[in-house]
Amino acid sequence: MSDKNNYTDANQSNTIECLNISEKRVGLFVTCLVNTIRPSVGFASITLLEQAGCTVEVPAAQSCCGQPAFNSGDDEGTRQIAYQVIEQFEEFDYVILPSGSCASMIKNNFIEVFKEQPGWQARAQHLADRTHELLSFLVDVCNFKPNGVELDGTFTYHDSCSGYRSLNVYEQPREMLSTVKGLEHKPLNGHSECCGFGGTFCVKYSDISNAIVSEKVENVVAADADYLLGGDMGCLMNIAGKLNREGNQKITALHTAEVLAGLAPKIIGANDAS
Amino acid sequence: MNKQISDMSREKIFSAIQAAKPTITADAKTIEDEALELLKESEFARPQLMSADATEALMLRIDAGLVIGTTCEKISTLDMLPHSVKQFFNKNALPSELKVQSVEPLNKLNWQGITTDIDIVNDNTVGLCWAEYGVAETGSFVAHSGPEMPILLNFLPLYLIAVIPKSKILHYMDDYALIANEMAKKKQTPRNMCLISGVSGTTDIEGVLVKGAHGPEVLHIIIVEDE
Amino acid sequence: MQANKPENFTQNVTDALAQPDLKMIIRRTTDKAEAKRSDAIANFPEFEKARAQGQKVKDHTIKHMEHYLAEFEKNALAQGTIVHWASTAEEASKIVLDICREHKAKKVTRSKSMLGEEIGLTHAFDNSEMERIETDLAEHIIQLAGDPPSHIIWPAMHRSREDVVKLFREFHSDPTYSEEITDLVRSARRDLRTKFLTSDIGISGSNFLLADSGSSCTVTNEGNAELTITPPKVHIVTAGIEKLVPSMAHAIPLLRLLTRSATGADITQYITFHNGPKRKNDADGPEECHIVLVDNGRTKMLAEGMEEMLRCIRCGACMNHCVVYKHIGGHAYGSVYPGPMGSVLTPHLQSLEVANKQTHACTMNGRCEDVCPVNIPLPKLLRSLRAQSWEKKYEPLTNRFVVKFFGVLAKRPQLFQLFSSCSLIFMKAFSRNGWIKYMPFTSGWTRNRDLIEPETTTFMHQYKKMKKSESGGS
Numbered sequence A: 001m002s003d004k005n006n007y008t009d010a011n012q013s014n015t016i017e018c019l020n021i022s023e024k025r026v027g028l029f030v031t032c033l034v035n036t037i038r039p040s041v042g043f044a045s046i047t048l049l050e051q052a053g054c055t056v057e058v059p060a061a062q063s064c065c066g067q068p069a070f071n072s073g074d075d076e077g078t079r080q081i082a083y084q085v086i087e088q089f090e091e092f093d094y095v096i097l098p099s100g101s102c103a104s105m106i107k108n109n110f111i112e113v114f115k116e117q118p119g120w121q122a123r124a125q126h127l128a129d130r131t132h133e134l135l136s137f138l139v140d141v142c143n144f145k146p147n148g149v150e151l152d153g154t155f156t157y158h159d160s161c162s163g164y165r166s167l168n169v170y171e172q173p174r175e176m177l178s179t180v181k182g183l184e185h186k187p188l189n190g191h192s193e194c195c196g197f198g199g200t201f202c203v204k205y206s207d208i209s210n211a212i213v214s215e216k217v218e219n220v221v222a223a224d225a226d227y228l229l230g231g232d233m234g235c236l237m238n239i240a241g242k243l244n245r246e247g248n249q250k251i252t253a254l255h256t257a258e259v260l261a262g263l264a265p266k267i268i269g270a271n272d273a274s
Numbered sequence B: 001m002n003k004q005i006s007d008m009s010r011e012k013i014f015s016a017i018q019a020a021k022p023t024i025t026a027d028a029k030t031i032e033d034e035a036l037e038l039l040k041e042s043e044f045a046r047p048q049l050m051s052a053d054a055t056e057a058l059m060l061r062i063d064a065g066l067v068i069g070t071t072c073e074k075i076s077t078l079d080m081l082p083h084s085v086k087q088f089f090n091k092n093a094l095p096s097e098l099k100v101q102s103v104e105p106l107n108k109l110n111w112q113g114i115t116t117d118i119d120i121v122n123d124n125t126v127g128l129c130w131a132e133y134g135v136a137e138t139g140s141f142v143a144h145s146g147p148e149m150p151i152l153l154n155f156l157p158l159y160l161i162a163v164i165p166k167s168k169i170l171h172y173m174d175d176y177a178l179i180a181n182e183m184a185k186k187k188q189t190p191r192n193m194c195l196i197s198g199v200s201g202t203t204d205i206e207g208v209l210v211k212g213a214h215g216p217e218v219l220h221i222i223i224v225e226d227e
Numbered sequence C: 001m002q003a004n005k006p007e008n009f010t011q012n013v014t015d016a017l018a019q020p021d022l023k024m025i026i027r028r029t030t031d032k033a034e035a036k037r038s039d040a041i042a043n044f045p046e047f048e049k050a051r052a053q054g055q056k057v058k059d060h061t062i063k064h065m066e067h068y069l070a071e072f073e074k075n076a077l078a079q080g081t082i083v084h085w086a087s088t089a090e091e092a093s094k095i096v097l098d099i100c101r102e103h104k105a106k107k108v109t110r111s112k113s114m115l116g117e118e119i120g121l122t123h124a125f126d127n128s129e130m131e132r133i134e135t136d137l138a139e140h141i142i143q144l145a146g147d148p149p150s151h152i153i154w155p156a157m158h159r160s161r162e163d164v165v166k167l168f169r170e171f172h173s174d175p176t177y178s179e180e181i182t183d184l185v186r187s188a189r190r191d192l193r194t195k196f197l198t199s200d201i202g203i204s205g206s207n208f209l210l211a212d213s214g215s216s217c218t219v220t221n222e223g224n225a226e227l228t229i230t231p232p233k234v235h236i237v238t239a240g241i242e243k244l245v246p247s248m249a250h251a252i253p254l255l256r257l258l259t260r261s262a263t264g265a266d267i268t269q270y271i272t273f274h275n276g277p278k279r280k281n282d283a284d285g286p287e288e289c290h291i292v293l294v295d296n297g298r299t300k301m302l303a304e305g306m307e308e309m310l311r312c313i314r315c316g317a318c319m320n321h322c323v324v325y326k327h328i329g330g331h332a333y334g335s336v337y338p339g340p341m342g343s344v345l346t347p348h349l350q351s352l353e354v355a356n357k358q359t360h361a362c363t364m365n366g367r368c369e370d371v372c373p374v375n376i377p378l379p380k381l382l383r384s385l386r387a388q389s390w391e392k393k394y395e396p397l398t399n400r401f402v403v404k405f406f407g408v409l410a411k412r413p414q415l416f417q418l419f420s421s422c423s424l425i426f427m428k429a430f431s432r433n434g435w436i437k438y439m440p441f442t443s444g445w446t447r448n449r450d451l452i453e454p455e456t457t458t459f460m461h462q463y464k465k466m467k468k469s470e471s472g473g474s
């Protein structure tokens, strides 16, 4: 954590609100990778949020947070997506995403593209203020402690960049995972080093991305754990995809929410079957 | 010809700056106040010193090995200096040859047994310099160029001794900078102000530190309590 | 080694990744730099506050650039320095060469400055009748090897000890036959010593320009700047206009940040403020002193909302901590300034058209901003350059098409869901044992890694079904 510069979180004061969280409506933005590749993360998110006492709704008309357009420099394209996200989600008390990078997109970047539209910028800011990454929300706002979850084995943790650097997600997942019976943490060398995913980066500069993820995989293998956990599907898919390409089937990549919601055994079982 | 290019460029640069949004025109007094505001004590973040006493802090820092290639000692009076210098020769197995900065306090000393006016261009010679200031924060001594201070004296010899009067040892680099700011105001800035903190070193070949890259390899600081 | 061009970035990257020992070569420098920096900061608990102060000093000076430049000029003239202005790199190097020619210089010693490289001084001298002698050890090595620099702090980090042994044996007048690093450094010391003392002109850069005195400041560990500047008759400083600070007291907090961020040291061994030519009775020093103040894109950065980049104190921390730099190295960028700071600077020094690919070669992981001692939001600046490239259509057509296509879907959630469901069917067709090894349109991904097999239907599909059965059941 030596190079972190903002320890203060904009949402520190939320401890007061967590007293009556059940009255708050939570909008879940599942994100496109969870929607297409890993729906179980979406269901795990609902389970955890409900366990934490939230009333969860999933707006049907959702798509993408706009990162591909934003990171490609397509401001107009980003705005088109942002209009739609803002309209869908601004009514909720909280907007939750099971991804640090998508949460950070809404929290930090929407306002960037509305510099010349003060009205929309205000709405984007309003949305940003109530948007959270799932794992940090559960701990920081809901004061949630998982109960009765069991999983035998060891895990190592990859801190995805946006979560770690822009949203201060670090302690929260570790704290929750420490309550899982039978699960033991193994440190990951370079735990907060980028895995080389970077959205469009990993296809645009596939070979650089490959060099980066290869190194990540070396570290993951060296950690010698059964599970690789994280809070962003993009990174997990990237690392898991490289592990598999290298013929390593010993390590299973799971989203932290899947473990905390007790879905891990089912997912592992399904994997084994295939 | 170049004068013309330069003048045109000057105009271009200034008008581009005036046109740019982030810059603002303000009167000199406002700007000066704003600049002083940045130097308010509350703005500063300084590393912790090893002692509240500046001399002690400087010596502790050197003793802890934090100033590359440097050792130090304290003598109570200046006339003990030639003796200390002789010890330095012995320790480093050097011939008793010394290039002494030609400055009043050093000229007055009895250098008996030491050749004092040698050529410093070649290596294996020892230079002796009378420092203007010492800085505890960084374990530095400060040299000012002048009629009596050839700057090269600090750079050519392989061995260097710097003498700092105890009364001139400051706590932080900022303390020295404020003195420099005053000199600038009075238009009395010397040509060179060198803040020297250790010996000439390089890590340019495979990251390995080598001392004595171009200048001194060994630096000995002698603090004089009572000049 | 021929210098790479920024416009050939993609090819440069391929070449770099094909070098088997490149990663080892880079890491032996950057790993150490990272570790030492983090120790230095652990020993300076108020680093954050120092950073805030450093940023404020820079921002204040940038905001009042006009005032401070005029002050600097006035005070430098009062010290007896001759002040020149250059809008472009070409102008700057022409001014320097003309000064040298006026003095009929034969030998010119130079103390490393990135600005000197930026304005093409090295090449200008090599194409002239004058002999250029680099005095920083790393610059000396790359001069002998004919290489461009690969890092702004350690320009010769790509050269091994064996390379140096060969170079020194070939070029030094009294070379060593030892392969010990200490002996190699001594060989350079012997070789350069006479050159320092017989040079006609000494050229340096400047880490800070002090407006209140007209001083320029050099920061080195070797002490080569003072040895370059003092013996010759003429001293020429070249400096970018962003180097200004109000006074020495304002430079100190930045120095504390610079050395810790660059090498992890609390301070460098030599910090010297140079104030014009030799005073009347001075024991040594140059008789004439020139300073060339260079714009070369800096006012353009000011005008184009890139003023935060002008805070840069060239510490190199952003490249030491950049995952991309750490894999491709400095030469791939094809510019004097590599890594994150280079990817922002080069488009302004050259043009966005030639240097836009670099702005995309970033995962936006934010580590550079985290370590930057003056809080430059490098990812934000890179992104805004991408926005400019998008506007100017520098992006390859296929990329534009994919992003546009995805955007069209993303703003129509129903269509998006339909497309997601269809792509699942498509993906399923290519899965074997839970993984996709190859699939059309995803070669960027599957070229180097497998794609995890998705579940049968989308989350939305499953969720709707679940809701329906819940309400049906109640």
Ligand code: SF4
Residues within 6 Å of the ligand: C261, C311, C312, C313, C314, C315, C316, C317, C318, C319, C341, C368, C371, C372, C373, C374, C375, C376, C378
């Ligand atoms: S951008 Fe920041 S980190 Fe990079 S060289 Fe400049 S000051 Fe250092």
